[in-house]
Amino acid sequence: xxxKHHESIFRxxxxxxxxxxxxxxxxxxxxxxxxxxxxxxxxxxxxxxFLNPALQIFVYWFxxxxxxxxxxxxxxxxxxxxxxxxxxxxxxxxxxxVLATNSICVSSSILQNIKFSLASVPVKAVVxxxxxxxWTICILVPVMFLLGVHPRWSMLxxxxxxxxxxxxxxxxxxxxxxxxxVFRDFLQILNPILRLLFYVSSVIWSxxxxxxxxxxxxRLNPITYIIEGYRNSLLYSVGIFENIGSVIYFWIFVFxxxxxxxxxxxxxxxxxxxxx
Amino acid sequence: xxxxxxxxxxxxxxxILKIYPLGDSELKRLLDLLFPKHYSVxxxxxxxxxxxxxxxxxxxxxxxxxxxxxSTLSRIIAGITSPTSGDIDVQGECSMLSTNSGMNxxxxxxxNIYYKCLLLGFTNNQIRAMENDIIxxxxxxxxxxxxxxxxxxxxxxxxxxAISINLNVDILIIDEALAVGDANFAIRCKEKMMQFxxxxxTILFVSHSIAQMRDFCDRxxxxxxxxxxxxxxxxxxxxxxxxxxxxxNHLGKEQRELLTPTLMSYQPDDIKI
Numbered sequence: 001x002x003x004k005h006h007e008s009i010f011r012x013x014x015x016x017x018x019x020x021x022x023x024x025x026x027x028x029x030x031x032x033x034x035x036x037x038x039x040x041x042x043x044x045x046x047x048x049x050f051l052n053p054a055l056q057i058f059v060y061w062f063x064x065x066x067x068x069x070x071x072x073x074x075x076x077x078x079x080x081x082x083x084x085x086x087x088x089x090x091x092x093x094x095x096x097x098v099l100a101t102n103s104i105c106v107s108s109s110i111l112q113n114i115k116f117s118l119a120s121v122p123v124k125a126v127v128x129x130x131x132x133x134x135w136t137i138c139i140l141v142p143v144m145f146l147l148g149v150h151p152r153w154s155m156l157x158x159x160x161x162x163x164x165x166x167x168x169x170x171x172x173x174x175x176x177x178x179x180x181x182v183f184r185d186f187l188q189i190l191n192p193i194l195r196l197l198f199y200v201s202s203v204i205w206s207x208x209x210x211x212x213x214x215x216x217x218x219r220l221n222p223i224t225y226i227i228e229g230y231r232n233s234l235l236y237s238v239g240i241f242e243n244i245g246s247v248i249y250f251w252i253f254v255f256x257x258x259x260x261x262x263x264x265x266x267x268x269x270x271x272x273x274x275x276x
Numbered sequence: 277x278x279x280x281x282x283x284x285x286x287x288x289x290x291x292i293l294k295i296y297p298l299g300d301s302e303l304k305r306l307l308d309l310l311f312p313k314h315y316s317v318x319x320x321x322x323x324x325x326x327x328x329x330x331x332x333x334x335x336x337x338x339x340x341x342x343x344x345x346x347s348t349l350s351r352i353i354a355g356i357t358s359p360t361s362g363d364i365d366v367q368g369e370c371s372m373l374s375t376n377s378g379m380n381x382x383x384x385x386x387x388n389i390y391y392k393c394l395l396l397g398f399t400n401n402q403i404r405a406m407e408n409d410i411i412x413x414x415x416x417x418x419x420x421x422x423x424x425x426x427x428x429x430x431x432x433x434x435x436x437x438a439i440s441i442n443l444n445v446d447i448l449i450i451d452e453a454l455a456v457g458d459a460n461f462a463i464r465c466k467e468k469m470m471q472f473x474x475x476x477x478t479i480l481f482v483s484h485s486i487a488q489m490r491d492f493c494d495r496x497x498x499x500x501x502x503x504x505x506x507x508x509x510x511x512x513x514x515x516x517x518x519x520x521x522x523x524x525n526h527l528g529k530e531q532r533e534l535l536t537p538t539l540m541s542y543q544p545d546d547i548k549i
Contacts, residue, residue: 025399025400026394026397026399029390029394029400030391030394030395033380033383033387033390033391033394034380036382036383036387037380037382037383038382039382040381040382040383040423040425041382041423041425109377110377110378110395111356112351112356112377113356113372113373113374113377113378113451114356114372114377114378114392114395114396115354115355115356115371115372115396115397116395116396116397182306182309183306184302268309270357270358271309273351273356273357274296274357275305275309
């Protein structure tokens with residue numbers, strides 16, 4: 001029992017990732033079942049996987065390209081595409097953060113009766129949202145071609161940013177689900193922060209127009225890195241490593257967040273069942 | 277059980293103590309969690325001085341009033357929660373089964389078999405191997421491919437129990453009465469549990485039904501206010517516990533609080549443990 005407290009942080013980080021890795025297939029299958037359960041009782045069922053993002057993209061295109069005819073923030077790109085390539089990954093990030101933060105609390109009845117890998121619970125939440133996001137991107141890209149964006153190899157960079165975003169979300173999910181399990185107010189604090197981040201993460205307006213100092217500060221936010229990355233690779237054929245400084249900063253941030261997350265998760269882990 | 281030797285011990289529990297802190301506010305509860313022992317919160321002692329051993333191939337019944345620590349003890353054995361102090365050594369795979377947890381009403385019965393077993397830690401191939409046995413045992417016909425929200429409560433419990441009893445584990449904790457299904461289902465449950473026993477697997481059976489305990493169990497543990505009052509052969513323990521319950525039911529609220537039962541006080545004249 002006492003050994004656990006004296007384990008080094010690197011050992012804990014390894015043990016957590018190992019636990020998740022061993023459960024990877026299980027997490028994916030459970031995520032698919034839970035997605036299916038959410039569509040239970042609907043006539044169209046899993047067709048909504050496709051229909052939901054398709055309708056969302058159609059609405060944005062209709063409002064901003066047909067209705068408002070807004071011009072782009074940068075280059076020759078329609079505003080609707082510019083905005084979608086930012087807001088769609090944002091919905092993924094925002095949705096994952098909320099779902100993962102709540103994940104341990106809402107599974108209380110299962111976790112109290114079934115011995116399930118605790119580190120896998122927030123990861124499962126991230127995976128559920130990721131599957132939805134993957135559908136969205138699979139629909140967005142052909143729509144972009146239809147609207148005049150030329151296919152380029154650099155667009156594949158979107159998969160790197162999806163992976164980077166996933167790593168950030170897993171680290172954050174392990175952190176926030178542990179905090180929220182013992183401190184329920186956390187999600188209430190997180191909500192206004194997320195609303196703020198929506199406006200400062202380059203989601204609906206470009207931070208390029210701000211003063212350089214301000215830009216630097218806003219780019220400390222790792223979500224900005226993901227959102228700008230999506231846009232750069234989908235619309236502007238900017239390579240992944242063109243700004244090597246931000247790549248290094250992002251991964252150090254994720255690594256540090258993961259370290260803190262593991263530390264907190266490990267410390268609170270044995271209390272989860274008794275407090276949720 | 278006299279013939280049991282120490283190599284047959286599958287669970288060894290030594291001096292377990294389990295304390296739940298009772299904060300009078302959420303803030304205090306949080307502070308106690310972060311800085312244990314610095315904040316004086318009342319403690320609820322769920323289990324104390326609990327020591328016992330279980331053998332391979334026996335069915336042990338766990339009896340006691342509400343709040344006596346039965347569920348806490350099962351959770352500790354299942355590894356879901358850990359004791360505040362004391363040791364527990366479990367040799368093998370252990371599953372605790374509450375028939376209704378881990379079931380999703382929007383999924384079909386078949387999907388729920390997979391969903392629940394995945395949660396319990398089985399792999400897809402293992403589940404596929406158990407699937408037919410579970411479906412056959414549940415005996416809910418074409419409903420197996422219908423969403424579970426369309427099931428009657430009897431069908432839900434039957435499927436839940438069918439999953440529990442067909443799992444390939446060394447120790448099974450059944451934290452619910454077998455008050456599911458008709459007489460025919462009850463007979464099949466009993467047969468299945470006896471087969472479990474023959475395979476040298478251990479069942480810990482938590483129930484309020486003394487009749488079922490008498491039917492299945494080899495030994496009975498009696499818990500009261502977190503302590504083991506007695507652990508012995510079924511007929512003797514159940515008649516003692518029966519006497520206790522009878523007296524308990526006639527007591528007023530205050531007398532009940534003060535009651536500290538011992539084996540001796542409820543022992544019928546013709547029984548010696």
